[in-house]
Amino acid sequence: MPPEPYDVLVIGGGLAALCAALAAREAGASVLLAERAPKALRGGNARHSRNLRIAHDAPSPLFPGKYAVEEFIHDLETAHQGHGDPELVRLLARGSAELPGWLQARGVRFQLPERGALPWSRKTAFFLGGGRTLMNTLYAAAADRGVEIRYDTHVTHLHLEDARVHTVPTRGPEGDAVLRARRVVCCSGGYQADRRALAAAGCPGARHYINRGSPHVTGDLLLQLLDQGAAPAGVPGSCHRVAVHACSPPEDGGIVTRVDGMPWGLVVDVHGRRFRDEGEEITPRRYSAWGRWVSDLPGARAHLILDDAGLQRAPPSLYAPVTANTLEDLGRRLGLPPGALERTVQRYHAARVDGGDDPLAHHTTGLTPPKSRCALPLEGPPFHAWTLAPGVTFTGHGLAVDPRGRIRRRHGPPCGTLYAAGMIMSPAVLGPGYVAGAALTLCAVSGRIAGEAAARG
């Protein structure tokens, strides 16, 4: 006689999963949460996150100013490039407004500017202690409310079919097992940790990528469900990338592996040639812009070349740069073709137009590509270099869901007993795009909606 099935099985252990589990449990369901990671690395990519994008009508202790639901919707529409489901976009923007209160009621704390805690922004609220503290708090709240939590539990297969009771196979350190539940909420994320899957889906350079997030987010369930006829959302093979240090750990490096400061130097490809205007993008979008640009290069690698002044101007960096006394030596140490780096720097210096005291005013003329800002001379010795690689964060290809979070099929009505929330369905709202803090908000809002819907059947 198999054990009594749970009302709701939540697959995943990130923010969407925890919100789904809490919402389902609070609606009266018996809930089992299956997290693939071990306890120490639980929390999916929310571990590496820090802020939620929240609509608010008036200033509050959490935010200065006002960020209307309509403005949030507009920001999402700009980002999703026509791929977002308008109804889900509205649900997300509206649902964001009550999130801080909902999370606070479950023990989550935000950084309050009045306490002198930095940073703060008009559109996003920062967790006190970052994403790992957020997840610790939510795991504690879930355990307190009677959610059963299993770590090291990898759900290996999910049938895209309605069933009175779903029988779900799992693998863990203690061997294979089977979980039984009446309804399943799938919060297992995209496939960015599986470079082969990413390449197969249409991202040829993926094998050169560094995965900034959890190594457990391989997207096997997402890909299986798509194969079985689930309706897709977003763009296959698309993903969000930022420029990171090429020497970062291949997985889980998070925020500190980012490279910044490109406007203060020259960026060359593996042939020692410039390929992009280093002064073009100086807004917060620069991180993802460089991620994209480096992805398109041969071998998906580039080198940021700086002199002492540039190194001083660049934000602190995790890794010490490669340093040499001549450009020739630096080029050799970076494995560039002999003479290439010297030629690039020579041409750059010849094209420089001095901008006086304002560093932003220095630029080049007649150089391709130009350097439109900060075209300061590269004055060594010594010279320094950091090698850049694309660091992937999440995929822009996932499942389409209905407004209750039920997985849509390519043909026929949505599934009655299978739900999806979080990054596995975020492309249905964000498409292949990115809005700071919006993905995390989406995880929480969609998790709540799907969890509650699953509990009510």
Place this chain on the structure above:
Amino acid sequence: MTQPNAPNAMETETEAETRRTLHLCNICGFCTGLCAVFRSAERRPALTRADLDHLAHLCHNCRACWYACQYAPPHAFAINVPATLARQRAESYRRYAWPRPLAGLLARSGIATTAVALFTTLLVPLLTLLWVPGEVLFAAHRAEGAFYRVIPWGVMSAVATLTLGFSVLAVGVGLVRYWRDIGRGGPPAVSVWRALPAAARDLFTLRNLEGGGGGCNDRSERPGHTRRRLHHALFYGFLLCLAATIVAAGYHHFLHWQAPYPLFSLPTLLGTVGGLSMVTGAAGMIRLKRGADPAPTAADTLPADYALLGLLLATAATGLLLLALRQTPAMGLILALHLGTVLGFFVMIPYSKFVHGAYRAASLLRAAMERPTDRPTGLSQGLS
């Protein structure tokens, strides 16, 4: 922004690890709301040795950042801020110890504190037994000046003045050097005087043990306020005992009224409440440490913690015992025992974990002097 110095041959292993750790913290920035350490570290990106010492002394070891850290083991970066800063503090106590030859006592502060305290705790009763005639020592003294019949006032106050005076001097020399070193970074935003109220609030409320609001992670990932309350009990209990001594000295010198004082006199009341509070705090903190999650703890710094807590507990407990039995023939020996613990404490003030209070107060003051230049920044956006 300044990139921190490359590792150099002159630095210790602890220093190199503290620099690696706080440099990563400065890039990450997720913990800035938890306590004063992280925002102060952002102000000192060069992370010189003095910066590292200053940041280590700002850390109250609340351990909230360990549970918050996305880079804590088993992550490859293996960041352990609380343990690393505890080791840096321990090194810093030795670095500023005066006179230099005695710095070695702080290298094995746990053993040294315990050994010296045990020695004085046995020595004073032993000398008392040798010097004081049995009929005096084991008589029940009830009148005014009873204590001084066993151990003369002159002896007691001379020993106390010499040992305490030397200790205050030793702590003072270290503190002045420390203050000079942590102020080399440049002019502060506000003067010492303007920073004093904020620094005093931070010091006396142990605001940095609040984990930004949720409390310390005393035992596990679930935060609470137990440790802060126990430290308050110990610290304020200690201050009450200090007040009792000062009031008693006033009575002695100005009112010519000698101890022991009645149960409901001011010195006795202050001492009794203070002693009970110290016992509660010290015993509670020992218990809390023993039940703590070992992961964020620098095990090598624990003996010094236990030794100081044990010594303060012994001092308070023998004081209370003296109060309870002061009208019995046991008074003489218990007085000697109590004074033995007090002597051990006086001698070890500069060479035990007790010095942490001086350096911490200095760093809180310096941080309060630098803080007003901070401006909100909204550029970094998590995994953007």
